Amino acid sequence: xxxxxxxxxxxxxxxxxxxxxxxxxxxxxxxxxxxxxxxxxxxxxxxxxxxxxxxxxxxxxxxxxxxxxxxxxxxxxxxxxxxxxxxxxxxxxxxxxxxxxxxxxxxxxxx
Amino acid sequence: xxxxxxxxxxxxxxxxxxxxxxxxxxxxxxxxxxxxxxxxxxxxxxxxxxxxxxxxxxxxxxxxxxxxxxxxxxxxxxxxxxxxxxxxxxxxxxxxxxxxxxxxxxxxxxxx
Numbered sequence: 001x002x003x004x005x006x007x008x009x010x011x012x013x014x015x016x017x018x019x020x021x022x023x024x025x026x027x028x029x030x031x032x033x034x035x036x037x038x039x040x041x042x043x044x045x046x047x048x049x050x051x052x053x054x055x056x057x058x059x060x061x062x063x064x065x066x067x068x069x070x071x072x073x074x075x076x077x078x079x080x081x082x083x084x085x086x087x088x089x090x091x092x093x094x095x096x097x098x099x100x101x102x103x104x105x106x107x108x109x110x111x
Numbered sequence: 112x113x114x115x116x117x118x119x120x121x122x123x124x125x126x127x128x129x130x131x132x133x134x135x136x137x138x139x140x141x142x143x144x145x146x147x148x149x150x151x152x153x154x155x156x157x158x159x160x161x162x163x164x165x166x167x168x169x170x171x172x173x174x175x176x177x178x179x180x181x182x183x184x185x186x187x188x189x190x191x192x193x194x195x196x197x198x199x200x201x202x203x204x205x206x207x208x209x210x211x212x213x214x215x216x217x218x219x220x221x222x223x
């Protein structure tokens with residue numbers, strides 16, 4: 001049984017560019033949550049998708065958007081990248097509000 | 112005040128020591144609680160859920176005190192492999208879903 005997978009593992013972009021990160025949830029899970037983790041900090045909740053809709057959102061600007069597909073996989077899009085967007089982006093899947101399991105993350109560097 | 116607060120440490124302990132981590136949360140509507148472990152440059156991994164009755168998994172014991180809005184994790188007989196960052200996690204169930212708040216993490220170094 002595959003766990004949560006994310007792609008790519010690493011990404012380097014320049015300021016102003018746009019990026020798309022991808023996540024495939026654990027088999028049987030229907031909810032995907034995205035987090036941003038800066039160095040030395042705990043993960044910060046970006047948003048959560050359930051039944052192809054954004055259900056909850058943290059304190060992130062509209063530059064951060066996402067999507068969930070019918071197979072429950074999800075994408076995170078960030079527009080107009082800033083230096084401060086450099087972080088580890090984590091995807092977690094769960095069966096609704098049950099325990100979350102994390103993917104290995106995508107490390108984004110914005111130059 | 113942060114919604115979930117932890118002592119950042121670091122805690123430096125010798126092998127075999129007992130170490131305890133504390134976490135407080137501010138939202139009394141919080142519904143479920145977890146401890147995750149995160150190794151350097153890796154993703155968080157679930158260590159254990161935390162229940163009001165307390166729960167134990169080998170050398171690890173977690174406690175929840177809803178009245179004081181306080182969660183704890185006790186590690187007995189520390190091993191070198193326990194060195195990691197321990198994240199306190201709180202789920203708030205809200206209309207239309209749930210929201211998860213992580214503490215900033217407590218770093219533990221276990222030394223020979």
